[in-house]
Amino acid sequence: MRYFIHLSYRGTAYRGWQTQAVGASVQSTLEAVLTQRLQQPVFVVGSGRTDAGVHAQQQYAHFNLDIPIDFSESLIYSINCILPEDIAIHGIFPVRANDHVRFSAISRYYQYHISRQKNAFCNGLTYHFRPELDMERMNEACRILLKYTDFKSFSKAKADVTHFHCRLEFAYWVRSEPDRLTFHIKAxxxxxGMVRTIVGTMLEIGQERMSLAQFEQIILARDRTVAGRAAPANGLYLVEVAYPPNVTAHWPEY
Structure with missing residues (x-):
């Protein structure tokens, strides 16, 4: 039987989603707790590999079991009691054998949060960035971004991929509070490293340290060395992983 896990986590204490040789990861922590509670080895696959310090409001993972198990509310509660406070499981449910959290997904939606004022309750959860930003110029850059599909200039150099094409559905900035800006992007x-590098480059545009023409040339260059530095991980959130109706038809509501 294959099961999907719907979970969320605060990434501050972890070296990212993927199991690392040194340091705790969300994947290894989840596997250890599920193995302990279910009394059999459990290996999980994630819908995406968030970097160290990145958070997830919605993440999916899957695992296989030889024997079917009823993941009742009480069983999930007991698993959550063993998990650290910064990881929460919202549901575990059976799916078809060929449903895959990564390859069946059709889109991912990220947000990046910037606070211009220090906030004692948001430490590690937003990027405290004091300089004034021209949000209209940053949204003009977003409109340029949406014209393209090749984002090699915003990818880490050692990315293990066969191509650098992504279909963006939207990209825009909003001022959600007087002192907070949020970047929304879905593809x-x-x-x-793509989202953080885009954000870091747009901060240059927002400070008028880079022109819109220069930004477009960065995209066309297909060269990571010409883009801005990546924004810190603590402001980035994976907020939605979407699947087609034929996958979600029998999913429970959370």
């Missing part, structure tokens, strides 16, 4: 796939 069918993302490259390693």
């Amino acid at each position: 069918n796939r993302f490259l390693w």
Whole structure:
């Protein structure tokens, strides 16, 4: 039987989603707790590999079991009691054998949060960035971004991919509070480090340290060395992983 896990986590204490040789990861922590509670080895696959320090409001993972198990509310509660406070499982449910959290997904949606004022309750959850930003110029850059599909300039150099094409559905900035800006971006796939590098480059545009023409040339260059530095991980959130109706038809509501 294959099961999907719907979970969320605060990434501050972890070296990212994927199991690492040194340091705790979300994947290894989840596997250890499920193995302990279910009394059999459990290996999980994630819908995406969030970097160290990146958070997930919605993440999916799957695992296989030889014997069917009823993941009742009480069983899930007991698993959550063993998990650290910064990882929460919202549901575990059976799916078809060929449903895959990564390859069946059709889109991912990220947000990046910037606070211009220090906030004692948001430490590690937003990027505290004091300089004034021209949000209209940053949204003009977003409109340029949407014209393209090749984002090699925003991918980490050692990305293990066969191509650098991503279909963006939207990209825009909003001022959600007087002192907070949020970047929204959704695509069918993302490259390693792509969102943080786009944000870091747009901060240059927002400070008028880079022109819109220069930004477009960065995209066309297909060269990571010409883009801005990546924004810190603590402001980035995976907020939605979407699947087609034939996958979600019998999913429970959470």
